Amino acid sequence: MLTPTHSSAVNCGQNIFIGENNYTYIRSPDFPQNYGDNLNCEWIIQSPPNMRIKLTVLTFSLESTRNCYYDNLSLYDGKYGTQKWNKTGRYCRRNQLTTTFSSGQFMKLSFKTDSSINNRGFNIRVTAECGGYVTGSSGQLTSPGYPNLYPANKNCVWKIRTRPSTKMRFQFVDMDVNSTEASCSQDYMILRNGDNSNSPFFLINPHQGSSEQNGHLCGSFLPAITNTSSNLLFVKFVSDATGSGRGFRLLFEEIRNGCGGRILLTNENSEIDISSPNYPNSPDPETECEWIVHGLPGKKVFMDIERLDVKYTSRCTLAGLEVRDGGSQYSNIIGTYCRDPPHTLESTDNILYIRYYTNSNSPNNGFKEGSFVFSFT
CATH class of the missing domain: 2.60.120.290 (Spermadhesin, CUB domain)
Incomplete structure (x- = not known):
């Protein structure tokens, strides 16, 4: 049996957690009376990680126009079960929206109105169902x-x-x-x-x-x-x-998946080459690799970049080579490069973090590091 999770969401916007076997309602302000002018309301709904969100529309009455420009309710799905929002629709007409599911544990509703013509609004029942993306x-x-x-x-x-x-x-x-x-x-x-x-x-x-x-x-x-x-x-x-x-x-x-890992430089093995997967050919789409390179205590690590061939964007958002001064993704950044990198980079201590990434479906050839070497500081 389903039980209410908390009082119905009648405010103009709210964060809502909907648990297993619970339900609640999202209603336009003042429902069942007419909603007001110039509203901008946002509800973010979250379910448990192994569940998705189900919206059942019980009442839906907005100012109806062809493109829903004036009064509208927009739905956003949390892509792959995250809070990376993907807009799935904008609605204002009766029967446009009946029952819908999220793809994972997050969903967002945005309700906006203009300064004229107010209707009853909406009443939506919210429940959590098994299934969806788990990321x-x-x-x-x-x-x-x-x-x-x-x-x-x-x-x-x-x-x-x-x-x-x-x-x-x-x-x-x-x-x-x-x-x-x-x-x-x-x-x-x-x-x-x-x-x-x-x-x-x-x-x-x-x-x-x-x-x-x-x-x-x-x-x-x-x-x-x-x-x-x-x-x-x-x-x-x-x-x-x-x-x-x-x-x-x-x-x-x-x-x-066959790339990345930890590398230890020693007196016997003081140089090593690394490269993107399949180099000098292109890596698979959406490839990501992380290396952590350790030198001996008291020594620096030097990295020579022999070649870098990735798809250029102004902030290297699509692909690039990220280098950090330390042993994790949270260490101080040395630089992120997708064009014209320095020939040589060096650590402050004896550890470097290197990340190669491409979010492209047709990536370029990637990169090759000529060598990592260490020397006394």
């Missing part, structure tokens, strides 16, 4: 209600996403999905190597022999630890109307 370098995914018994008649789809250019390792640490048959025809899970329903199955059911694998998981035996071939994992959970179990708990973490 992060590591985390967990659980069935609805876990560790309690999951509800009947659920159909949940999650898309787990780690950073571009990484892969993912996932592991079940608890599983109790009810099905009396090895084929898992009652309650079951499906995992796919990608982010959509056409991606290849993971055939990892320990109850099924190699010739019996059908892509369905159920029961209580834990599948083996498994790696994806990209940064995306599709997870589907289905329960029928009969008995239920405790469900599942799945852990995930990103793993490096």
Whole structure:
């Protein structure tokens, strides 16, 4: 049974957290009376990480125009389950907007009015549903209600996403999905190597022999630890109307995709070359690599940049080479380069942080560092 999460959101804007099995309402100011002039209201809604937001429109009556220029309600989806907003629509006409879902745990509503013609406004019911994007370098995914018994008649789809250019390792640490048959025809899970329903199955059911694998998981035996071939994992959970179990708990973490890492310079190995993946050819789209280079205590690290070929933008937002004076992404910045870098850079102490990145779908050839060397300070 659903219960109210707090008093209905009748203010002109509010941050709202909507939990599992809760609901609330977002209403235009003064609803059901006419809303006022010159309003600019914004609501930001957040659900738990493994859930998405459902909006059910009960009443919708604004000043209706062809392009919704005067009075309008705009919806923004939190892209990939983050607060990077993607505008999904602007509405003012009856029946334009009925029921809609977020792609992950964030959604934003923006209500604006002009100085004339006021109507009743809107009344929208807000609930949280299982499914949606889950984004992060590591985390967990659980069935609805876990560790309690999951509800009947659920159909949940999650898309787990780690950073571009990484892969993912996932592991079940608890599983109790009810099905009396090895084929898992009652309650079951499906995992796919990608982010959509056409991606290849993971055939990892320990109850099924190699010739019996059908892509369905159920029961209580834990599948083996498994790696994806990209940064995306599709997870589907289905329960029928009969008995239920405790469900599942799945852990995930990103793993490096063949670039980056820690480099230790020693007296015996005082020079090393690094480059972007596939160099001198182009790397894969949306590639990101991080290196941390250590010299011996009391010595500096010098970096010679032999070649840099990335797509230029004024602030190097699309691609570039970032160098920091220390051992992490929070160390003091030496520079970010996407054109005409200095030939040589040096650390203050014995550590440098280097990050190569491209957000382009058709990246240039990347970079090559001629060498890292160290010397006494």
